[in-house]
Amino acid sequence: MSEPRFTELTAETMTPEQRRVAEAIQSGPRGAGLRGPFNALLRSPDLADLVQRVGAYVRFSSSIPAALNELAILIAGRHWTAQYEFYAHRKLAIAAGLSPAIADAVAEGRRPEGMSADEAAVYDFASELVGTGQVSDAAYANALGRWGEPGVIDLVGAVGYYSLVSMVLNTARVPLPPGETPPLKPLH
Numbered sequence: 001m002s003e004p005r006f007t008e009l010t011a012e013t014m015t016p017e018q019r020r021v022a023e024a025i026q027s028g029p030r031g032a033g034l035r036g037p038f039n040a041l042l043r044s045p046d047l048a049d050l051v052q053r054v055g056a057y058v059r060f061s062s063s064i065p066a067a068l069n070e071l072a073i074l075i076a077g078r079h080w081t082a083q084y085e086f087y088a089h090r091k092l093a094i095a096a097g098l099s100p101a102i103a104d105a106v107a108e109g110r111r112p113e114g115m116s117a118d119e120a121a122v123y124d125f126a127s128e129l130v131g132t133g134q135v136s137d138a139a140y141a142n143a144l145g146r147w148g149e150p151g152v153i154d155l156v157g158a159v160g161y162y163s164l165v166s167m168v169l170n171t172a173r174v175p176l177p178p179g180e181t182p183p184l185k186p187l188h
Helices: 016-027 045-060 066-079 083-095 100-107 117-132 137-172
Strands: none
Touching: 016 045, 045 066, 045 137, 066 083, 066 100, 066 117, 066 137, 083 100, 083 137, 117 137
16 A cells, blocks of 8 residues: 555644544544544545544444444445455454454455345345445345334445545555555455
């Protein structure tokens, strides 16, 4: 990966608007620090604030159970080959109860074996959405039957939000922590 495109902001280098949003991010459920996309997003403080609020909902308040939500996030990160996204959320997915083998299969671009019915429903829905921009009637009905309309929209929200985050991370060239190996290889 090339050098990061955005210098690291500090309290001293931020504008008042950037500081206001940075404080909102750090006082929320993510905790201290401006990891991932937020250093870059703060270049547009109003957008950063809106994006971070959507992200707080998608990550911490979704109607989709955490391990399944993280599976949808991994699928979005894999689609965009977002190394930082996949690296960070693989750990969160496993901590939430997703099998490492499922995360590894997603990283390799293949359908995981041994998924539960709920995992398969999320996998099919999210994979179709990022792969074609559409969701088949079967995948839609399966998700709808499991989580209702709120769950369908929360899945779309997870895939959409983390697609945006992946694009920001890739554009900004956010590096992995020192010593970490990129988790995703090119699929083609």
